[in-house]
Amino acid sequence: MENRSQKKVLQISGVSKSFSGKFVLSDISLDVMQGETVCLLGPSGCGKSTLLRCMNWLEIPDAGSIFLTGQRIGVKEGSTHKMSDRELAQLRAKIGMVFQSFALWPHLSVLDNISLAPIHVLKRNAREVHEQAYELLEKVGLLDKADAFPSNLSGGQKQRVGIARALAMNPKVLLLDEPTSALDPMLVGEVLAVVQSLALEGVTMVVVTHEMEFARQVASKVVFMDEGRIIETGEPKSFFEYPQTEKAQRFLSRFHGLQSH
């Protein structure tokens, strides 16, 4: 691992964002390396989802810059002009996203949900895309649901389709925004198992999560945020066992408290 030349996939520097005068992100800098699984942790409202949404410009930061494999997002190369919608779309197509509320397209079958963007945005051959879609469905264990509509799936199944849909874009990085928080506790495991298998395969991921045990097992880097700032960054083992800051200690003790019940 150590001697592999690590490429920066995402390079975030000095990102700030405020909503109606209140800072939700202040001066965030963070690098995501190829093959890493970065888990963003922190109390609700700490800005972790906003940070994730800045990474593909669904939220536009007020200051700072974000580079995807060396290419600046949202701002034209060598200028201060905004990117055109089309240029931005081309960059977004290289970033996979999985939503808390699944956000599957309800009018399309599972197979079409997965194939729509690869065919119409990436302009790939439809037959190849469908072949890949079936492979991905097999990977997430939903091969038999290819022709079903989202309305006929359980939450856990929807989210696994959401992951397959994002992977079909062959993204450089996969962003997961609280992928399990809209699920029944019974269904959380099946989704986390898929994410874990992706981590083992070396898919680069940024995951916003409240599942501490999952973060501990899967993350290669943990980023703890509070009130719009990064408070602590580290390896999961050291973060969970020896948190350095008081805020992190307090945050983690709440979870230990919950577990002992």
Place this chain on the structure above:
Amino acid sequence: MKGDFFIVWEHRTQVLDGLYCTLFLLFFSGFASIVLGVLITPLLMSPKRFLRSSSKAFVDAMRCVPFLLFVYLIYFGLPSLGVRISNWSAGAMALILYNSAYMAELMRGAWQQLPTSYIDSGRAFGFTGWKYIRHIILTPVFMRALPMIGNQMIQILKDSAFLTVIAVNELTHELNGIQSTYFIPFASFLTALLIYWLICVCMEFVMSFINRYANERRA
């Protein structure tokens, strides 16, 4: 009284001609106003101010004009501008323009109620412009608006009765003709009414089928 209905029955070919004309107007104008509505809706939601305000002006104008006056305006107004069209074309044109505004407006409402997460996911996967509207927005909007589109189709059916004022040979016109020839208003108008009601029942039936199909494709 029985005799009155018998007279209507004797003129059944005339009644059927009227029925065909009404049904053709309904399908043709209904289809055209849905298509036109689908094209106007993105303009109503456009980020470009000029497109938004001009399409809104059209929709508001249509919504605030009594249909009867609008029919007169097209039928008598166009020839004075040098455009000559048949009664039927004038009537169909009035139905289409008038109802496409309503179709567009109710689809705009459905669009605004789309969960923001679909909009986000369309953007996040790199859809923009017309591609984004076509693949991500329009079908869900249409599926959501279907029950209201069904209602508007019924409105088109009822509006088509107004076209008797410009002598379009639709159902009302034909039965009004029979009525005034034989002085049997009750039997004629009641027959017309029952036929309109039957058409509505059939439309409701078709809509419930379409709705079942759409339900699976709605969120």
